[in-house]
Amino acid sequence: MNVLLDHLPEFRDGFLGTLAITAASAVLALVLGVLIAGFRVSPVPPLRAFGTAWVTVLRNTPLTLLFLVAFFVVPQILFPGTSPFVLATLALGFYTSSFVCEAVRSGISTVPVGQAEAARSIGMTFAQTLRLIILPQATRTVLPPLSSIFIALTKNSAIAGAFSVAELFSVSKLLSDQGFAIAWIFLWIALAYLVITFAISGAFRFLEHRMGVAR
């Protein structure tokens, strides 16, 4: 019990760390995921191939392996001196983007094909059709799987703790290394994760509710 009160700053920093890396990689995953989903349904074969390759590689690679690549390969070749936070965000964001892409693509295919035909027939380009007609109507279908993906992302962010990013999991390691009772540490850490994941489900429930009324 005292572990929490005695180390409140550490827990707080860990919580904020998890929050920050989850939020940053969620934004990255969302932007990339929607973009790659657009690639995968585009009429341009090279873009489709790129999208397929992106999803295949990132979705089928263990996240830990991606972290290893991000921390030990990327800085060596491309950007030496990149901060662990950025590298972890990249690894998590890229990995999650492949799942976001597939969720968005499933949403796209629920929109009747006539909607796209109508948009094209009044002269909209592919990008306009996707942005103005298809994606807005796909959003409702995409929200439930997206909520699951972001909850998984929150929990996946624990791996960043093993790569010297200050977040909840690294706090638990730090404190248990110092010899505090592990059960209490885990309890507080788990509660902190629950706060974030419940907030995500709540936010998505709210969004679903609002989109349900809007139409």
Add this chain to the structure above:
Amino acid sequence: MSEVSVTKNAQGPAPAGDQLVVLDNVNKHFGALHVLQDIDLTIHRGEVVVVIGPSGSGKSTLCRTINRLETIDTGSISIDGKPLPQEGRELARLRADVGMVFQSFNLFAHKTVLENVMLGQTKVRKADKTAAAEKARTLLDRVGVGTQADKYPAQLSGGQQQRVAIARALAMDPKVMLFDEPTSALDPEMINEVLEVMQQLARDGMTMVVVTHEMGFARSAANRVVFMADGRIVEEAEPNQFFNNPRSDRAKDFLSKILHH
């Protein structure tokens, strides 16, 4: 277009510039099905061409190839002298000049009626919002659904939705309008309200290609009837001649089935 050409190469005062849509030796397959076979069809400016024929004869596909919603295997299609380009910006620009009305209306479900009619103007023609809204309201009034402007498509009847769809296409000031079985998904009592709008369009001189099963409309509004069966154009004639005195056996057979109930 008072003179209606009976065959494609009819003699007559139809200068080349007068040809708006030209299909030349068009072929298309759906897998093993040869859905369009050696289609030659020329539609002149201001002409109303009604395409009829049994189900699966390829008439809808024909209609959809004209704005390249369906690609073709061989042959060529040109609109106002320009061959249909590949998918891309140029094709999008060309499609903006070709209005299309679908069997299933296809109004944008997440937009209001007014927004449906404004969207092409503002996003494709880059028109000013106020001007687009004004034009949209004028068009909605013209097709008789002005009072429904702020509703969503799902709140409208089928006939109203189809009239909105016509207004949406008209908002682009198209050179030609394609109608792909515009009344086939409608309750009988709603068919007339849509046909009346189309009749008015025809009277106003709009160039129209209409795929339909409405023989009454074909009789009264068409300059020319194109009869298709099994992927071919079997007969082309002006409506009176076609309905009263069809030349081909296939057309006689078709007409005998639909006209005598």
